[in-house]
Amino acid sequence: MLSYRHQFHAGNHADVLKHVVLVALLRALTRKDKPLCYFDTHAGRGTYPLPPPGGKPPPEWPNGLGRLLAAVDLPGPVADWLTIVRECAGGGDDVRHYPGSPVFAARVLRPRDRLILSELHPADAEILIAAFANDARVEAGQRDGHAQVARSLPPRERRALLLVDPAYERREEAEAVRQSVNTALARLAHATIALWYPITRASGCERLLAAPPGPEGTPLLQVEIAVRPRDNPIGLNGSGLLIWNPPFGLDATLEACLPWLAARLDQGGGGEWCLEWRCAPT
Ligand SMILES: C[S@@+](CC[C@H](N)C(=O)[O-])C[C@H]1O[C@@H](n2cnc3c(N)ncnc32)[C@H](O)[C@@H]1O
Incomplete structure (x- = not known):
């Protein structure tokens, strides 16, 4: 259920955070001519x-996207993300829709690239499949993404x-994630994988973060922004991504924008951010 x-x-x-990182990854990986499968x-x-x-309950976007719509001096990757958001909303200042990850990817990817999209929830999958019905690059389906x-x-x-990008609703989700990352890297050792995780008091991701999956020696970068103290008992205190095989230069690109982003998104956590090589490339 x-x-x-x-x-x-x-x-x-x-x-x-997730979509700024995603757009930066897509930009870096499409610099090479060769086709990419997303x-x-x-x-x-x-x-x-x-x-x-x-409204009630209060929507969450005013403390995310909403804080950046009127911001000036946006660092390059944040400006790139926001340009796509505005384009998807018709180009003006009146942003009433927000694009999800497949839309960001479809915007950046080229005609020779492919997108394989999985969504398990029947209602959301129906909307997803209809949205991409006329895009020949896309194969979207209602199915389990791990399978x-x-x-x-x-x-x-x-x-x-x-x-x-799971919601971590089920206790077993972190284990399914571990298996998917292991499978992906066993099948394609140089695949780039971005795994999103929440920062909450008991996220269920503790083991995943303490001992990340993947073969030893695979380059692994971790990025995080905490908007509230990490031990705050209620709600999402921040989030992060583990990125296996990040493209060259992604660390520098993100380092140039994370402090700015963390300061803008802060809700009383001190604008804490981190960028750390868990396993540096050799
Ligand atoms: C955090 S949301 C995804 C947001 C999206 N990636 C974005 O950034 O716009 C997680 C989604 O995963 C779906 N879901 C949950 N379990 C799944 C599974 N095993 N396979 C595929 N989708 C699943 C949920 O219905 C939900 O829509």
């Missing part, structure tokens, strides 16, 4: 209407970016 619906969280501080294991519905601020990794890797392009 799936109770998590991303529409209540779209455009929040965690989406901002896997979105937990794709969501593609686009989310943003409820007006002040799809086992089914589709390695792709014929032999170059892949995976976004693994």
Whole structure:
């Protein structure tokens, strides 16, 4: 039974971090001419209407996207992300929809690239499939994203970016993630994988973070922003991504924007951010 619906969280501080990183990854990986295959294991519905601020329950986007709409001096990767958000909303200042990860990917990827999108929730999957029905690069389906990794890797392009973005609703999710990352790297050792995780008091991701999956020696970068103290008992205190095989220069690109982003998104946590090589490239 799936109770998590991303529409209540779209455009929040965690989406901002995840999608700024995703756009930076896509830009870096499309610098090479060779085609790329993008896997979105937990794709969501593609686009989310943003409820007006002040509603009940209070929407989350005003403390994420909302804080950046009027910001000036945006660092390059944040400006790049926000340009796509505005383009998807029609180009003006009136942003009433927020794009999800498959939409960011479809915007940046080229005609020769492919997108393999999986979403398990029937209603969200229906919207996702309809949204990409006319895009020949996209193969979208209602299915388990972890099973799809086992089914589709390695792709014929032999170059892949995976976004693994579960809601961690089930206790077993972290274990499924571990298996998917291990499977993906066993099938395509140089695949780039971005795994999102929440920072909450008991996220269920502790073991995953203490002993990340993947063969020893695989380059692994960790990025985080905490918007509130990490031990705050309620809610999402921040988020992070583990990135296996990050493209060259991604660390410098992110280091140049994380402090700015953390300061803008801070909700009383001191604007804490981190960028750390868990296993540096040799
Ligand atoms: C955090 S949301 C995804 C958001 C999306 N990646 C984005 O950034 O716009 C997680 C999604 O995973 C879906 N989901 C949960 N379990 C799944 C599974 N085993 N396989 C595929 N999708 C799943 C949920 O229905 C939800 O839409």
